[in-house]
Amino acid sequence: MNDRPAVHIKGVSKQFKAGVTALSGIDLEVRPREFVSLIGPSGCGKSTLLRIIGDLIEPSAGAVEVNGKPAHRARLDHDYGIVFQEAVLYDWRTVAKNIALPLELLRWGREKRARRVEELVELVELQGFEDHHPWQLSGGMQQRVSIARALSFDPALLLMDEPFGALDEMTRERMNLELLRIWDASGSTIVFVTHSIPEAVFLSSRVAVMSRRPGRIAGIVEVDLPQPRSARTREEPRFFELVTEVRERLAAGGLELEPAEEAS
Amino acid sequence: MSLALRRQAIQWLPALAVFALGIGAWQGLVAAFHVQEFLLPKPSEIARTFWDERGTLWHAGIYTFKEALGGFALGSGLGILAALLFAAYRPLGIAFMPFAVAANAVPIIAFAPIMNDWFGLLNPFSKMAIAAVLCFFPVLINTLRGLTSVDPRSIELMHSYAAGRASVFRRVRIPASLPHLFAGLKIASVLSMIGAIVGEYFGGPTNALGVTILNASAYTNFPEAWAGIVLASAFGILFYGAVALAELLTTAWDPSRRAFHTE
Numbered sequence: 018m019n020d021r022p023a024v025h026i027k028g029v030s031k032q033f034k035a036g037v038t039a040l041s042g043i044d045l046e047v048r049p050r051e052f053v054s055l056i057g058p059s060g061c062g063k064s065t066l067l068r069i070i071g072d073l074i075e076p077s078a079g080a081v082e083v084n085g086k087p088a089h090r091a092r093l094d095h096d097y098g099i100v101f102q103e104a105v106l107y108d109w110r111t112v113a114k115n116i117a118l119p120l121e122l123l124r125w126g127r128e129k130r131a132r133r134v135e136e137l138v139e140l141v142e143l144q145g146f147e148d149h150h151p152w153q154l155s156g157g158m159q160q161r162v163s164i165a166r167a168l169s170f171d172p173a174l175l176l177m178d179e180p181f182g183a184l185d186e187m188t189r190e191r192m193n194l195e196l197l198r199i200w201d202a203s204g205s206t207i208v209f210v211t212h213s214i215p216e217a218v219f220l221s222s223r224v225a226v227m228s229r230r231p232g233r234i235a236g237i238v239e240v241d242l243p244q245p246r247s248a249r250t251r252e253e254p255r256f257f258e259l260v261t262e263v264r265e266r267l268a269a270g271g272l273e274l275e276p277a278e279e280a281s
Numbered sequence: 282m283s284l285a286l287r288r289q290a291i292q293w294l295p296a297l298a299v300f301a302l303g304i305g306a307w308q309g310l311v312a313a314f315h316v317q318e319f320l321l322p323k324p325s326e327i328a329r330t331f332w333d334e335r336g337t338l339w340h341a342g343i344y345t346f347k348e349a350l351g352g353f354a355l356g357s358g359l360g361i362l363a364a365l366l367f368a369a370y371r372p373l374g375i376a377f378m379p380f381a382v383a384a385n386a387v388p389i390i391a392f393a394p395i396m397n398d399w400f401g402l403l404n405p406f407s408k409m410a411i412a413a414v415l416c417f418f419p420v421l422i423n424t425l426r427g428l429t430s431v432d433p434r435s436i437e438l439m440h441s442y443a444a445g446r447a448s449v450f451r452r453v454r455i456p457a458s459l460p461h462l463f464a465g466l467k468i469a470s471v472l473s474m475i476g477a478i479v480g481e482y483f484g485g486p487t488n489a490l491g492v493t494i495l496n497a498s499a500y501t502n503f504p505e506a507w508a509g510i511v512l513a514s515a516f517g518i519l520f521y522g523a524v525a526l527a528e529l530l531t532t533a534w535d536p537s538r539r540a541f542h543t544e
């Protein structure tokens with residue numbers, strides 16, 4: 018079980034109808050319990066790649082296996098949870114009911130759902146907000162609900178598409194720490210899309226650096242910062258070395274991040 | 282709660298003041314310029330007639346309101362059903378939508394005598410049919426928009442959970458469409474009362490409100506005609522209010538409703 022990759026991407030390419038080649042010849046293996054970030058400039062196809070892993074988009078060529086099964090099968094088997102840049106909560110559902118939505122679809126009984134929701138609310142530290150509606154929560158709290166929902170059915174794999182991209186810097190750093198705690202507690206594998214270099218380095222065990230048009234993997238940076246990481250990690254010299262390394266990989270193919278994106 | 286009630290009361294104060302001023306001005310101007318009764322009776326005269334004829338008027342109002350209610354239920358029900366079908370099967374919508382638009386363009390006044398002919402002058406269903414035709418379109422259009430203008434990411438999320446079409450409808454499209462549905466129902470509530478009265482203008486039982494108004498004018502009893510009009514509006518407003526209350530109770534979660542009220 019453990020030698021089988023959690024995600025195995027084999028020669029994946031994607032052409033859109035307009036003739037744009039979004040991805041070309043992507044090969045990547047993600048091991049179980051690993052935290053892998055996909056980083057690259059806007060338009061490098063990193064979100065497309067994440068959706069192909071989740072079988073929300075079909076690749077034009079190549080194949081993806083999740084837990085040793087075709088991605089399509091894995092989706093039907095509820096093998097992964099997904100978190101988008103926006104929380105995508107259902108306005109008419111309370112926090113507790115938003116978290117319980119996947120469990121309803123899995124036909125869990127009412128009591129079992131309630132118990133699980135209670136655990137998750139504790140995990141993402143939203144006690145007391147169970148009966149609130151999404152509009153009553155801040156952006157950071159909404160995103161925590163979204164993470165709890167993705168974890169509710171205990172999927173082996175968590176796919177995250179710039180989940181903290183819309184948050185302010187301070188909230189983002191706090192959410193980064195929380196995510197690592199949740200990752201540790203849940204034992205899941207995470208594939209994380211971002212265009213923030215420090216965020217990718219801080220969170221990941223490996224960073225896959227992507228290039229633009231067509232999107233391909235330009236290099237992999239192993240992040241050898243010790244676990245568990247803390248706010249201090251961001252101040253270590255090794256952290257800065259790795260940030261520089263990722264930045265140079267991005268720059269190697271003339272792939273500078275746009276200034277506005279680097280700032281975020 | 283009492284604070285919320287007080288705030289509600291304060292919100293209504295300006296409208297109430299305008300109402301009182303309007304009635305006062307009407308009364309004063311009619312008296313000052315000696316406007317003849319058949320042109321415009323005084324509000325006090327209308328109120329007096331309203332009180333004297335309250336039994337007849339009330340029964341007529343209830344009779345017509347029942348027709349309006351029946352037409353509202355029928356037209357809105359069919360509108361919701363059509364919206365669900367058109368949203369679920371896009372080709373169906375593409376094929377039928379132009380006809381729904383065309384039906385909406387039919388001048389309802391021209392339609393009324395035909396309905397009376399089809400279903401019988403004294404059969405309340407002839408008036409319900411007219412009200413139903415009026416209600417159908419606004420409910421269809423609004424509900425369809427609600428069902429189809431759902432955030433694509435919330436659908437994508439349901440796909441990630443391998444949710445089927447029926448489940449996406451039940452858990453996402455239908456609840457998301459509720460605010461739009463109520464926008465349609467509010468329009469339909471007022472239209473249904475108008476539809477029933479228009480139908481009655483082309484003939485109906487003497488105990489119907491539209492017929493009462495028509496007969497009162499024919500016999501130059503203008504204060505009674507006005508009293509009937511006031512009652513018809515009152516029913517329309519109350520019906521609208523009831524639908525608005527139902528909306529308030531079922532869509533309290535809707536963030537767009539709060540946009541105006543945030544401090």
